Amino acid sequence: MKIATWNVNSVRSRLSHICQWLEANPVDLLCLQETKVIDPDFPRAAIEALNYQVYIFGQKSYNGVALLSRSPLDPVMLGFAAVLGEEATALDEQKRVISGRLGDLCVVNLYVPNGSEIGSEKYLYKLRWLATLRDYLKALLPQQPHLLVCGDFNVALEDRDIHNPKGREKHIMSSDAEREALQHSVLDLGLIDIFRQFNSEPGQFSWWDYRTAAFSRNSGWRIDHHYLSPALSQTAQSCIIDKTPRAWEKPSDHTPVIVELDL
DNA sequence: ATGGCATCTAACAGATGA
Numbered sequence: 220m221k222i223a224t225w226n227v228n229s230v231r232s233r234l235s236h237i238c239q240w241l242e243a244n245p246v247d248l249l250c251l252q253e254t255k256v257i258d259p260d261f262p263r264a265a266i267e268a269l270n271y272q273v274y275i276f277g278q279k280s281y282n283g284v285a286l287l288s289r290s291p292l293d294p295v296m297l298g299f300a301a302v303l304g305e306e307a308t309a310l311d312e313q314k315r316v317i318s319g320r321l322g323d324l325c326v327v328n329l330y331v332p333n334g335s336e337i338g339s340e341k342y343l344y345k346l347r348w349l350a351t352l353r354d355y356l357k358a359l360l361p362q363q364p365h366l367l368v369c370g371d372f373n374v375a376l377e378d379r380d381i382h383n384p385k386g387r388e389k390h391i392m393s394s395d396a397e398r399e400a401l402q403h404s405v406l407d408l409g410l411i412d413i414f415r416q417f418n419s420e421p422g423q424f425s426w427w428d429y430r431t432a433a434f435s436r437n438s439g440w441r442i443d444h445h446y447l448s449p450a451l452s453q454t455a456q457s458c459i460i461d462k463t464p465r466a467w468e469k470p471s472d473h474t475p476v477i478v479e480l481d482l
Numbered sequence: 483a484t485g486g487c488a489t490c491t492a493a494c495a496g497a498t499g500a
Binding site (some may be wrong): 279327333334341373385390429440442471 | 492497
């Protein structure tokens with residue numbers, strides 16, 4: 220079974236890339252972030268024509284997540300509130316969380332807030348959001364021994380995940396508080412950054428800034444991840460970053476990351 | 483120090499992203 224995560228930076232602008240990529244890479248499940256569209260306007264038909272089921276949690280202009288699956292998912296859970304209840308509804312105004320169950324596998328698809336600037340209101344929101352993510356995953360884990368948590372985390376965990384870590388303490392996505400929050404909310408629960416089980420090299424990135432020709436210089440960041448529960452990690456066969464679509468005409472600034480499970 | 487670029491809404495510029 221193959222599962223991919225991809226921040227597409229607008230599902231409507233990227234529809235042809237998504238279809239082209241899925242035809243070449245018929246993964247079992249594709250997790251999308253930054254769909255940037257309300258649910259009635261999601262380009263559902265083009266995806267369904269490729270024999271994928273479409274599950275969406277969208278909003279106008281910003282954010283938005285989706286699950287595209289070859290097999291039906293049941294149940295599908297929208298937002299933090301589906302697990303945490305009423306007190307989490309405020310954080311669900313921004314559509315950043317969708318989860319689904321595929322057999323005995325539970326997949327959580329996340330779009331972690333960007334944070335804008337260190338110390339800003341958005342930065343504090345990002346840290347609060349990650350604290351709530353801990354509660355969410357902690358509640359899911361006992362019921363879901365085969366848990367996969369993937370998406371755009373907007374945090375580079377280590378210096379080898381950044382093309383140039385100089386000054387990283389003052390940079391969004393690599394400040395100590397962001398790294399500590401991701402560590403506390405995900406890794407400390409026992410979830411494993413599975414890419415690093417297969418590849419320990421620096422220079423392995425999933426996002427390159429549109430500006431300054433970052434992709435051609437490989438000036439990127441590894442901020443799109445797959446985290447696996449311990450039991451599930453035993454089934455992992457590979458985890459690769461597919462840079463191919465980042466080189467296409469008018470690409471997303473992110474590229475897909477695919478994990479293969481022996482399930 | 484700033485802006486590089488791309489996407490959204492829809493104001494032909496401003497907000498947001500990372």
